[in-house]
Amino acid sequence: MGLTDQGLHPEIYDDYKIETVDPSWLQERVKPKRHIGLTPELCILCRACEDVCPWECIWMLAPDIITDAENPEVLTLAQSSSATFIIDDNECTRCAICVERCPSDALWLGRVEQ
Amino acid sequence: MAEEVEMDQEVYDKLIADGKSERIARAKAKAAAVRAKKKAAGAELGPKSFEEQKAAAEAAGGGASGGGGGTATAVAEAPEAGGMMSAEERQKRVAEALKRKQGKVADLQQPEAKLAGQKHTHRLLAMVPPSGIQQIKGKQEDKVYTWPHLLSSELVCLLAVTAALLLISITPAFPLRELANPNQTPNPSKAPWYFLGLQELLRYFHPMIAGVTIPGIVGLGGLMAIPYLDKNPSVKPENRKFATVLMSMFLLGSTILTLVGSFFRGPGFNWVWPWVDGLFFEI
Numbered sequence: 001m002g003l004t005d006q007g008l009h010p011e012i013y014d015d016y017k018i019e020t021v022d023p024s025w026l027q028e029r030v031k032p033k034r035h036i037g038l039t040p041e042l043c044i045l046c047r048a049c050e051d052v053c054p055w056e057c058i059w060m061l062a063p064d065i066i067t068d069a070e071n072p073e074v075l076t077l078a079q080s081s082s083a084t085f086i087i088d089d090n091e092c093t094r095c096a097i098c099v100e101r102c103p104s105d106a107l108w109l110g111r112v113e114q
Numbered sequence: 115m116a117e118e119v120e121m122d123q124e125v126y127d128k129l130i131a132d133g134k135s136e137r138i139a140r141a142k143a144k145a146a147a148v149r150a151k152k153k154a155a156g157a158e159l160g161p162k163s164f165e166e167q168k169a170a171a172e173a174a175g176g177g178a179s180g181g182g183g184g185t186a187t188a189v190a191e192a193p194e195a196g197g198m199m200s201a202e203e204r205q206k207r208v209a210e211a212l213k214r215k216q217g218k219v220a221d222l223q224q225p226e227a228k229l230a231g232q233k234h235t236h237r238l239l240a241m242v243p244p245s246g247i248q249q250i251k252g253k254q255e256d257k258v259y260t261w262p263h264l265l266s267s268e269l270v271c272l273l274a275v276t277a278a279l280l281l282i283s284i285t286p287a288f289p290l291r292e293l294a295n296p297n298q299t300p301n302p303s304k305a306p307w308y309f310l311g312l313q314e315l316l317r318y319f320h321p322m323i324a325g326v327t328i329p330g331i332v333g334l335g336g337l338m339a340i341p342y343l344d345k346n347p348s349v350k351p352e353n354r355k356f357a358t359v360l361m362s363m364f365l366l367g368s369t370i371l372t373l374v375g376s377f378f379r380g381p382g383f384n385w386v387w388p389w390v391d392g393l394f395f396e397i
Contacts, residue, residue, distance in 0.1 A: 018238055077241060080243070085241075
C-alpha cells in the first residue's frame, strides 16, 4: 500500500548520496520490471510530471540536495546541473501518467539496462 | 407558497406618509401585523436563551435526530439534545478534536519510527545540465511604438518625395507633345523603355510566342516553379550556384534585349547604329 493511499506523503530528503543502481534492488520489487526514464536533453523543466503523479513520487529538485557521490565526476556533474529528477521506485506504480503528460517526450517507460 | 399575510394598515399609511417606498412600507406593515398577532397569542419576542432554544428544537423535532441528515454513528455520538450544543459543550468538543489532530501531527513528524527498517533509496532519474534545457535563441530587442517613431519619419519621406515629384513635373524637361494624329504615326513607335525587351522579342518570334509564351509561361511560370525545382535549403551564396547562374542569365538576357530595343532600333524597328544614324529613344 502506497503512502499516498494511507493519506501520507512520500518523504523528500536533502542529503542524497549518489550510488550506482543496484540491479538486484531494481528487480526485487514485485512491480512491473519497467522503470521511468528521463532524457535530460528534452526536458524543459515544466514540472508537469510532478504535477500529475498520483503517488507524488517523482520530484524535480535543486541540485544541491546531492551532498555526496561515489564518483567525484558525478558529483561535479550534479552540482553544475540545473535540476535533478528523483523518483521513488517503491511508490511508483509505473502508471506512466507522467510519460503521457510530458510535453516534450522527455520521460519514457522502459527497461533500465543492467 | 407563502401564506398571504394581512398588513397593519396604520403602519403602512404612516410609512407612506414618511416617504418610504411602497414595497418597503408593505413589508414593514406585514411584519408589524405578524408581531402583533404573536404578541396577542402570548409568544415572547426577541432573542431566546439556550435552554429555550433547546426546548423549542425538541418540541419541533419530536426528540428525533436534530442534526438532520447525520449518519447513524453521528447521531449516537451527538449529545442527546438532538444536535443542539451549549457553548461549553461545543468548546469541549473542539478541544478534544484539536488534541486528536495534534497527536496525529506528532506521529507524522517521526517518519523514522513509522518506517523503521525501511531503507530510503530513491532513484536518480536524470540530472538536467544547463545546456540541456531548450533555450530561446533570439534575443528580445527594444521595441518602439509606430507612432511617433515610424509614422513621423514616414511623413517626412512622403513630403520629400511629393516635393521632388512636383519639382520634376513642373520643370519643362518632359513637355507633352502635340495631339495624337492617327494618320501620322511616329516612326519608330516604341513602347516605354521597360517594355522594349518584349518589343525586341517581337522582331524574332510570332506574337503568340513573344507576347504570351515567353513572358507568361517561361517567365512567370518558371519563376513560380523555381522553389520546387531548386530545393537547396542553404542561404549561403556559395552553395546556391545554380540559382545564381539562373538569375544572372535572366537579368543579362533581359538587359541585352532592352538595350537593343532601346538604342539599336530605328525607323521601321530596323537595326541602326546609334553613333551613325542617331538615337531613336525617348523615355
